[in-house]
Amino acid sequence: MTSTLPAPAPAPARTAPAAPGDPVRTRLLDLLDQRRPGRSLLGALYTDPELHDLDLRLLWHRQWFFAGTVAELPEPGDYLTVDLGTVSVLVLRDDDEQVRAFRNVCRHRGARLVSEPRGSLGNIVCGYHRWTYATDGTLRHAPQMVPPEQGGPDPACLSLRTVAVRVVAGLVFCCLAADPSSDVDAVGEVVAPYLLPHGLDRAKVAAQVDLVEHGNWKLTMENNRECYHCDGHPELLRTFFPTWGLREDQVPPRLRASHERYLAAEDDLRVACERRGLPREAVEDLVHRPLGFRVQREALDGAGESFSPDGSRLVARLLGDLDEPRLGRVTLHAQPNLWLHAMADHVITFAVLPLGPDRTLVRTTWLVDADAREGVDYDVEALTGVWRATNEQDAAFVGLTQAGVADPAYEPGPYSEGERQVDAFVSWYVERMREEASR
Template sequence: MKQDVLNRAHQLLTARKPDWSLEQPFYVDPDFFDMEMELFFTRQWLFAAMTCEIPAAGDWIKVDIGRESVIVLRKADGQIAAYHNTCRHRGSRICLGEKGRARRLVCPYHQWSYELTGQLARTRLMGDDFSTEGFGLAPVAVGVVGGYIFLNLSDDPPAFEPFRAATEPYLLPHDLDNAKVVHTQSLVEQANWKLVIENNRECYHCAGSHPELMHIITEFDDPNDPNVSPAYKALLLKKGADWDALCLPHAHTETSPQYRAVRLPFTGGMVSMTMDGRPGCSRLLGNLTSPDLGSVRLLHLPNTWNHILADHAVTFRVFPVSAEETLVTTKWLVHKDAVEGVDYDVARLTEVWAETNNQDRQLAENNHLGIRGRAYRSGPYSDLIEGGTRDFVRWYAENLLGALDPLVDTAHKATGHAA
């Protein structure tokens, strides 16, 4: 990493007006992007995939995060593990496809093979005195919660348990371990990844941009927000009592600014995120018996938000590609035994969020184009409706600044704090 980039980033963050948007380099500068991928993204727990995508021993999927590639697989004992997708011989990628099933992982270059435990199993023509010890695949930290698989690329990852403990009760009733992915949408957005997240974290834009979504949800949904309408407050109380009777947690978790789970009702008598508000799948998830359970909204910064309903779930995963390009992957899940054409129709199931995602892509790309211009200056967030975006940028800035502090020249550090 370039020292002048570290110094400049530190200076901009320490001089930043509280709760204003970031300065231009954080959104468009390739050197700043490389810095944050090294100092920020590799240190975070990142949503990667669902457990139901690798249901049997030997099933694997490939997850690419910037320059890193990771193999996520299910071992013979049923546990999930992850390894860097890098052969210990001369560094070739091992798994080249997106997913597969194997008894062993075999490098296509020189056929070194690895057990599902990551241990080197066999080599060719390395000599009789060559020992396979010490040549296992490099492991990647894995965290699993309620059917979600998270990865951490750091050698010393932060604890995953607090997140799991806080959110798992919301997820378990939907039994996403026993779901299946029925549709995937991948959008490469010409925008910085933070703009994708910033857009998601506020509904300031929703009324003017998301007609398909806004007949199902409300612009203000926090019961503690003074802008919440009396009608929605009454709905929250009624549905909260119903969910209490079913022993379904619904209140906002408040344990960390990085993540949250909450169960919220839909508006207008809707029970699902479909155009008509009726269930998108007649076979409900898990052992649920009522379609009218609202949606569990699961957030984990920096790369995922989710809606888990009674009839289906929608997962969103954000991975940076470059300073000005982001991959957004959306997956729709239903019960593993649901039958297409009988229990659900893919087009009907996906139309609300497929449209909303394209609308959000256009918003993020237009935002990015404006930030690239010479007239861009950071601006303030609305206290009335942009609290989620404010909190995300605050969390990002604090985390990146904490990583920069020990790396910045003492003189520059003093200058930055004095700016």
């Protein structure tokens, strides 16, 4: 059973035309209008540099996106950066242990403040002229500047430019818009009960791997939304039921035995969740909501505990206050750039970040309980093995698709019965871009 949140009213099929004199937006709207429901996008929407730039400016720079987790910022001064085209966002934990986000640009002459993807700092010091900012973004020191009492600039007017940030059960979301949607708060209320038992605020990073896929970011997200290709993931299929996304009447005979095993595991999971008061049913709003999402707790195959060759746990110490390893996985998908799996023993988050029309960064982070000991409670190679292999396989699939959609012979094809969520993601993209391009 799948329930939904009350959603904003859907946009009309075609809103006001693009601003006069903007041929790229006009072309975008024409391509969006040509997309047929139930089929993939036209090739230019995956390959054209000008349209990719519009993706960044109209969608990524205006919608909430997943930046990372609080476990990546365990101490005051710890930071991470997220780059979206020419925009760079600095996310950090300030001296009062609050998570903040800023534009990664000095208020003097614009130098990039922090270049590394992650690290730790005391103050934020510009490497060019040594302007120095506190972790709350206020300007502390500007060498050789005339003081305010002598007619110089007021330091209070030169604080770092802030970026909207929300923490949802340990997940950090940011929005670059001047007037961000409040949708993240409504979605957070639904998602939090699924994730809070896993205690992401009491977790630590066991491993993090950045992988560049040679494909458009939308192809990366589409690939994640279906298991039609899951025969290509032998390691994952040890614990991931291949009938994911199919209704009962859509299960083919060759997968019937797997599906019967899935139904039995789901029944066991239902009993375990009811005993512990854990939410389990699917809740989704994938098309009309600005922060499209889907969350559910689902059974795993084998021992039903974790992503291992036999489904048994990979970390001896369980997360949060969980008392049972056989609790399947919470799966969360949020658009434009997040999916995650939360087991009783560890959590894996995936952040999708566009690098270019045909290149996408997939940042995978494995979280374990903060008191779990490497080499004693878990082995990093074993912990990361299934998804390191799966990510490499997915990168190959995305690369093949990028090569195909760039070919003049490509025409958008029909989705299969198991690709409903791919269609939902593409429909969400079309709706968001049409709304923004028509403003």
